[in-house]
Amino acid sequence: AQTxxxxxxxxxxxxxxxxxxxxTYDTSESDYYLFWYxxxxxxxxxxxxxxxxxxxxxxxxxxxxxxxxxxxxxxxxKISDSQLGDAAMYFCAYRRYNTDxxxxxxxxxxxxxx
Amino acid sequence: xxxxxxxxxxxxxxxxxxxxxxxxxxxGHTALYWYRQSLxxxxxxxxxxxxxxxxxxxxxxxxxxxxxxxxxxxxxxKIQRTERGxxxxxxxxxxxxxxxVQETQYFGPGTRLLVL
Numbered sequence: 175a176q177t178x179x180x181x182x183x184x185x186x187x188x189x190x191x192x193x194x195x196x197x198t199y200d201t202s203e204s205d206y207y208l209f210w211y212x213x214x215x216x217x218x219x220x221x222x223x224x225x226x227x228x229x230x231x232x233x234x235x236x237x238x239x240x241x242x243x244x245x246x247x248x249x250x251x252k253i254s255d256s257q258l259g260d261a262a263m264y265f266c267a268y269r270r271y272n273t274d275x276x277x278x279x280x281x282x283x284x285x286x287x288x
Numbered sequence: 289x290x291x292x293x294x295x296x297x298x299x300x301x302x303x304x305x306x307x308x309x310x311x312x313x314x315x316g317h318t319a320l321y322w323y324r325q326s327l328x329x330x331x332x333x334x335x336x337x338x339x340x341x342x343x344x345x346x347x348x349x350x351x352x353x354x355x356x357x358x359x360x361x362x363x364x365x366k367i368q369r370t371e372r373g374x375x376x377x378x379x380x381x382x383x384x385x386x387x388x389v390q391e392t393q394y395f396g397p398g399t400r401l402l403v404l
Contacts, residue, residue: 218395224392265330267330274319274321275344275347276331278332280330
C-alpha cells in the first residue's frame with residue numbers, strides 16, 4: 175500500500191524568507207502524481223502545485239516550487255518570499271496513475287511571522 | 289455554482305443518531321469524492337462516484353456509512369447509528385475527469401461532525 179509521510183508537524187518562517195516543507199512517500203508504482211495542498215482555517219483544501227512522476231523537471235507555480243527526487247521518493251515544497259497569507263496546513267498527497275483517490279500525509283502547520 | 293459547497297457546515301448529534309451530509313459539486317463535474325479528516329490527520333478517502341454510480345467505495349469504514357448520488361450531481365453521505373469515533377471533518381471534492389493527467393480535485397469547506 176502507498177503511504178505518504180510528512181515528518182515536520184510544524185514549521186515557521188519570517189515574512190519574505192524561504193521555507194522548505196518535506197514529504198516522502200512509499201510506492202512500488204512507476205507512474206503516479208504528487209500534489210501539495212494548502213488548508214487554511216476555512217478548511218477548504220486548495221491545490222498549490224502538482225508533479226507528474228514521469229516528468230524530470232520540477233514543477234513551479236510562481237513562489238512555489240518542488241524538489242522531486244524520484245529515486246529517493248522525496249517531494250519537498252519550497253515557498254519563496256513567504257507571505258502572511260501562506261500560513262496554513264500543508265498536505266502532501268499521492269495519486270496512482272489512472273486511479274482517483276488521493277492519499278494524504280498528516281500535514282505540516284506553517285506559521286509566518288512578520 | 290462557483291465551487292463545491294457542503295451543508296451543514298457543522299453538525300452536532302448524539303451517539304446512535306442518524307445523520308446526512310450533503311455535497312453540491314461544481315456544475316458539470318462528473319466525478320465526486322468523499323474524504324474524512326480526523327483531528328490532526330490528513331484526509332482519508334471514503335468513496336468516489338463517477339456519474340451516479342459508486343466506482344470505488346473501498347474507504348467506507350463499515351456498513352453504517354453509505355453514500356448516494358442519484359442524479360449524478362448532488363451527493364449525500366449517510367451515517368447510521370453514529371459513534372463518537374465518527375467525529376471528524378467530512379470533505380467533498382469534485383473533478384471534471386477521472387484519472388487524467390490534468391484531473392484536479394476541487395474541495396469544499398467540509399462538514400464538521402461532532403458526535404456526543
